[in-house]
Amino acid sequence: MDVSELVARFAPAAADEYPHKAAMAVMQELKNDLDGVLEATSYLTGSGGNALQAFYRAPNLSLLKVRFPDGRRTPPHNHGSWAAILVLSGSEKNTVYKRNDDSSLTYERSVELSRGDVIYMAADAVHVAECTSDEPAIGLHVYGGNVLGVEREMWDPDTLEGQPLDWxxxxxxxxxxTAADKAPLT
Ligand SMILES: [Fe+2]
Known part of the structure; x- marks a missing residue:
């Protein structure tokens, strides 16, 4: 598989009447070729979900190969759009929160993901992702917007105060x- 094939498969999905459903169908198909996706995106360096790991960004779709090293945990954050993760290698835990009207968070669920597992998050979801394997957790992350360009929010992991996402x-x-024992509110 070539990285252009990934773009060619997700771009029409993003233009579908129900883009999140169409993109999830592509994710399900890709479960059959996890090594192909890993190989196609192996040229991407960096870790933690930064711009180096993006291989496609459009107003209605972002595609990233995201690598979380052992022990790495994100602060709570949203994505400004629906989001989906397909784990390619390693394992990660996702803790999902509901954002209340006053920007406070309520714990919703925790999901353990290993190779081949997919998680879907609606546009209003807030989450914490953390690597739970000795090896890095590597995933294909798909978003229904320009995830590195839209207005987003992040929450202080200690005070849980919400603020605009500022890189x-x-x-x-x-x-x-990452230094904390566990995700907030768990
Ligand atoms: Fe995220």
């Missing part, structure tokens, strides 16, 4: 989230 402040929150 210059994100790493401090991520390091404190």
């Amino acid at each position: 210059s402040k994100y790493e401090d929150l991520a390091q404190r989230a």
Whole structure:
């Protein structure tokens, strides 16, 4: 598989009447070729979901190969659109929250994902992702918008205060989230 094939499969899905459903159908198909997806995206470096790991960004679709090293945990954040993750190798835990009207968070569910598992999050979902394997958790992350360009929110992992997602402040929150014993409110 070539990386252009991934774009060629997801771009029509993003233009579908129900883009999240069409994209999830592509994710299900890709479960049959996890190594092909890994190989096609192996040229992408970086970790933690940064711009280096994006291989397609459009107003209605972003495709990233995201790598979380052992122990790495994100602060709570949203995506400004629906989002889906297909785990390609390693394992990760996702903790999902409901964002209340006052921007406070309510714990909703925790999902353990290993190779071949998929999680879908609606546009209003907030989550924490963390690597739970000795090896890095590597996943194909698909978003229904320009995830590195839209307005998003992140929450301080210690105070749970919500704030606009600012990449210059994100790493401090991520390091404190990683240093904690567990995801907030769990
Ligand atoms: Fe995320």
